[in-house]
Amino acid sequence: MRKRIFLNMMLLMASSLIILSLLLCLVFYGQLSTIVHRDLRDLAEVFRDNSSATAMEAFAQSPRNDVRISIISPAGQVIFDNTVEAAGLPNHGHRKEVAQAMELGVGEAKRFSDTLDEETYYYAVKMTDGCVLRVAKTTSSMLGLFGRSLPVAVCVIIAMIIAGYLLAGRLTRRILDPINSADLNTGVSLPYDELAPFAATISEQRRQIQQQIEDLHRRTETIEAILDNMSEGILLLDKNGVLLTINKSAAAFFAMPAAAGKNILELFRDKDILEHIRSALAGRRSEMNLYRQDKVYRMHCSPAADSGAIILFMDITERMQAEALRREFSANVSHELKTPLTTIYGYAEMLDGGMVKEEDKPAFYGHMKDEASRMINLIENILLISNLDEKAGRELWEDVDLASVMKETVAALSPKAAANNVSFRIAAEKTKKAATVMRANRAQMQELFYNLIDNAIKYNKPGGLISIELLDTADQLKLTVADTGIGIPREVQDRVFERFYRVDRSRSKKTGGSGLGLSIVKHIVMIHHGRIELKSQAGQGTEISIYFAKPAV
Numbered sequence: 001m002r003k004r005i006f007l008n009m010m011l012l013m014a015s016s017l018i019i020l021s022l023l024l025c026l027v028f029y030g031q032l033s034t035i036v037h038r039d040l041r042d043l044a045e046v047f048r049d050n051s052s053a054t055a056m057e058a059f060a061q062s063p064r065n066d067v068r069i070s071i072i073s074p075a076g077q078v079i080f081d082n083t084v085e086a087a088g089l090p091n092h093g094h095r096k097e098v099a100q101a102m103e104l105g106v107g108e109a110k111r112f113s114d115t116l117d118e119e120t121y122y123y124a125v126k127m128t129d130g131c132v133l134r135v136a137k138t139t140s141s142m143l144g145l146f147g148r149s150l151p152v153a154v155c156v157i158i159a160m161i162i163a164g165y166l167l168a169g170r171l172t173r174r175i176l177d178p179i180n181s182a183d184l185n186t187g188v189s190l191p192y193d194e195l196a197p198f199a200a201t202i203s204e205q206r207r208q209i210q211q212q213i214e215d216l217h218r219r220t221e222t223i224e225a226i227l228d229n230m231s232e233g234i235l236l237l238d239k240n241g242v243l244l245t246i247n248k249s250a251a252a253f254f255a256m257p258a259a260a261g262k263n264i265l266e267l268f269r270d271k272d273i274l275e276h277i278r279s280a281l282a283g284r285r286s287e288m289n290l291y292r293q294d295k296v297y298r299m300h301c302s303p304a305a306d307s308g309a310i311i312l313f314m315d316i317t318e319r320m321q322a323e324a325l326r327r328e329f330s331a332n333v334s335h336e337l338k339t340p341l342t343t344i345y346g347y348a349e350m351l352d353g354g355m356v357k358e359e360d361k362p363a364f365y366g367h368m369k370d371e372a373s374r375m376i377n378l379i380e381n382i383l384l385i386s387n388l389d390e391k392a393g394r395e396l397w398e399d400v401d402l403a404s405v406m407k408e409t410v411a412a413l414s415p416k417a418a419a420n421n422v423s424f425r426i427a428a429e430k431t432k433k434a435a436t437v438m439r440a441n442r443a444q445m446q447e448l449f450y451n452l453i454d455n456a457i458k459y460n461k462p463g464g465l466i467s468i469e470l471l472d473t474a475d476q477l478k479l480t481v482a483d484t485g486i487g488i489p490r491e492v493q494d495r496v497f498e499r500f501y502r503v504d505r506s507r508s509k510k511t512g513g514s515g516l517g518l519s520i521v522k523h524i525v526m527i528h529h530g531r532i533e534l535k536s537q538a539g540q541g542t543e544i545s546i547y548f549a550k551p552a553v
Helices: 002-046 052-060 096-104 142-181 195-229 248-254 271-281 317-352 358-389 402-419 442-458 490-495 505-511 517-527
Strands: 068-072 078-081 106-113 118-126 132-140 233-237 243-246 286-292 295-303 309-315 398-401 423-428 437-440 465-472 476-483 531-537 541-549
Touching (some): 002 132, 052 078, 096 106, 096 118, 096 132, 195 248, 233 271, 248 309, 271 286, 271 295, 317 358, 398 442, 402 423, 437 442, 442 465, 442 476, 442 517, 517 531
Parallel strands (some): 423 465
Antiparallel strands (some): 068 132, 233 243, 295 309, 398 437, 465 476, 531 541
């Protein structure tokens, strides 16, 4: 700033001196021209009312040599000239000032000499005898005047510039020293009032910068909190492969908590991982699966916007398991539907081909009906599970008395139990009014009771017993369904709630089981935020207990 102020002062002073010199030359030149013009006019006007003879007599005796005096005849011939021989001069009738004087009585002109840098002023008047008196005076032109005064002007300008240099330096210090010593942040005791807006602007900008720094700090903390609490692992690399950021999940996954600042080549030895990372650093996106123990991770390598790469690790174990379950489910559905359809198609083909005797047709029709009923039941169960997967039915929750639902289900399945020579033993809580009431979907509760009791009938032994107990404990409702049937081996007890899983497939086919009953029960319990327990021993029966949270009082 000091240098700029100093240079601006010097530039202003130098340009002012130059302009002033030019203006003075113009003023002096104008004054000189005016004086010369007035002098010539006064001299000529004296002899305007005289004859040429009187004028020649007067000028012949005049001592003035600074003015050229000429007398031109009406024909344009020079008859007198006080500087040269008149006889040797050409005709002057065409000269501008002479022609104007002959026509108007007065004429004037100014001619410039390029070689001598001089200007000649002419003034002519017409005298009484028709002759023209012309007076002329030669002076320096403006350029000539400026050229002769240039050395003096240059010396003066140089002297003024030196003085201005010293003065500009002193003025610059006097202007800037108070500013340099002032505290513009507080705005107190400012040396100049003009600095008040500047100080206010600086203060406002400092406030905005401080706020932006705080916002950036909060944003950084937010991003770090998000990254550290993500279950996915994230690594950010620069263009040279140096690790810039690593979140807690990635650090734990690769067991390298203090890895920031290191090159990725120091951290990984897996050839496939390094190949994908190099591809991302080169600007190409790639993906691969990583298998660690019983987990499956998906690694996404993407190029960063400002060169570098972002590595994302996602645990896709559950997704892979879900995909496997979906594939298994699709295969099971296809198999379960294909069996009754094949049977129905075979019976229909035999009936259509006339291969069945008339007395055997009712039996065939009965088989087809049973297979169609089995297929319809299977489809209904599949649709029910699909709805349960989508958490459907919550909008239909109401106060449901589980004891009432249990009695209705037992009543509906009593004929089937009697046909299988199975009896019931029921125990429901009666100590408190509405002790077995909970918020639930009534249709789903009916389906839950139906599947539990139906399984207890189908997989029981002849003469067996089904015990159903509904208890109101301190903080939850407990439903227990136990049978004295074939039981479930310990090694497969974790799988009985899977879709289409059946412990004894031959018995399930004979009883019409689809393998979806316990899967439906599990989904209903999950929707109602309950939990399920299974106790069983092969050959000695099965006990299933379900716990539901009690409704808030």
